[in-house]
Amino acid sequence: xxxxxxxxxxxxxxxxxxxxxxxxxxxxxxxxxxxxxxxxxxxxxxxxxxxxxxxxxxxxxxxxxxxxxxxxxxxxxxxxxxxxxxxxxxxxxxxxxxxxxxxxxxxxxxxxxxxxxxxxxxxxxxxxxxxxxxxxxxxxxxxxxxxxxxxxxxxxxxxxxxxxxxxxxxxxxxxxxxxxxxxxxxxxxxxxxxxxxxxxxxxxxxxxxxxxxxxxxxxxxxxx
Amino acid sequence: xxxxxxxxxxxxxxxxxxxxxxxxxxxxxxxxxxxxxxxxxxxxxxxxxxxxxxxxxxxxxxxxxxxxxxxxxxxxxxxxxxxxxxxxxxxxxxxxxxxxxxxxxxx
Numbered sequence: 001x002x003x004x005x006x007x008x009x010x011x012x013x014x015x016x017x018x019x020x021x022x023x024x025x026x027x028x029x030x031x032x033x034x035x036x037x038x039x040x041x042x043x044x045x046x047x048x049x050x051x052x053x054x055x056x057x058x059x060x061x062x063x064x065x066x067x068x069x070x071x072x073x074x075x076x077x078x079x080x081x082x083x084x085x086x087x088x089x090x091x092x093x094x095x096x097x098x099x100x101x102x103x104x105x106x107x108x109x110x111x112x113x114x115x116x117x118x119x120x121x122x123x124x125x126x127x128x129x130x131x132x133x134x135x136x137x138x139x140x141x142x143x144x145x146x147x148x149x150x151x152x153x154x155x156x157x158x159x160x161x162x163x164x165x166x167x168x169x170x171x172x173x174x175x176x177x178x179x180x181x182x183x184x185x186x187x188x189x190x191x192x193x194x195x196x197x198x199x200x201x202x203x204x205x206x207x208x209x210x211x212x213x214x215x216x217x218x219x220x221x222x223x224x
Numbered sequence: 225x226x227x228x229x230x231x232x233x234x235x236x237x238x239x240x241x242x243x244x245x246x247x248x249x250x251x252x253x254x255x256x257x258x259x260x261x262x263x264x265x266x267x268x269x270x271x272x273x274x275x276x277x278x279x280x281x282x283x284x285x286x287x288x289x290x291x292x293x294x295x296x297x298x299x300x301x302x303x304x305x306x307x308x309x310x311x312x313x314x315x316x317x318x319x320x321x322x323x324x325x326x327x328x329x330x331x
Contacts, residue, residue, distance in 0.1 A: 007237065056262065
């Protein structure tokens with residue numbers, strides 16, 4: 001790979017743009033495919049577009065040539081609403097999984113650098129800050145406060161976005177009440193996309209175990 | 225912190241900017257049960273430092289050896305590793321899979 005190509009890949013990652021790095025594995029020729037650019041082979045174009053969509057790299061044979069399609073999709077992003085105990089563990093797991101994490105909680109006593117060293121913090125109400133954040137199909141959203149004043153506002157906003165995962169902490173009863181409140185503005189089909197009670201059922205008890213069940217559910221939604 | 229594939233390209237850039245020679249090994253095809261998926265990367269520098277992986281640790285040593293050759297010739301190559309041979313010193317994948325790795329220098 002040329003250093004110039006590597007720099008371009010990294011800058012596109014920062015801009016959250018998808019691309020594929022194509023290598024002719026016989027002679028080492030390479031180029032970057034992004035923004036609907038075309039190659040000399042329509043069949044290769046189609047393969048590349050599919051690879052980007054399904055987030056899978058692949059070796060293909062076209063016109064007796066071997067091309068390796070290496071997909072670079074934007075980093076995964078996790079928005080956490082609620083700087084509670086579970087959030088501390090969730091951020092540790094998500095950082096290890098290479099998510100860009102953002103923590104939102106208007107309560108400065110909860111969301112501060114003392115309690116959360118390794119995350120970008122916003123001490124705002126969700127509706128103040130969410131419009132400033134890119135929320136796309138590489139984004140997961142988790143609400144953890146149980147407080148409708150905070151969680152509902154965030155859910156109301158992100159339900160209209162294309163997040164790959166939305167989860168909300170709370171019992172079945174809490175979740176049913178939440179769905180009831182949000183049904184004034186959102187369809188039943190949309191509301192069914194919220195994972196609540198949140199997390200895979202692994203019998204989690206401690207905050208760390210609950211965080212583990214949440215990241216597990218996020219990954220299963222992304223990969224299965 | 226563990227190194228994931230998004231980090232790998234940033235590490236490659238840092239190493240290169242520090243004046244090291246850098247080889248990138250990428251899994252380009254797998255058959256059977258291979259531990260790391262297509263696109264997984266291993267970085268190797270000219271001092272033998274490495275980050276990332278192309279397998280569960282079975283063939284990294286061999287790839288690092290190949291990188292030393294690559295730094296001399298500059299020629300990209302395709303490496304293929306299959307099921308472990310009975311001969312203990314043969315490099316192979318204990319999991320029974322086969323992987324194809326593309327090894328090239330960052331230049």
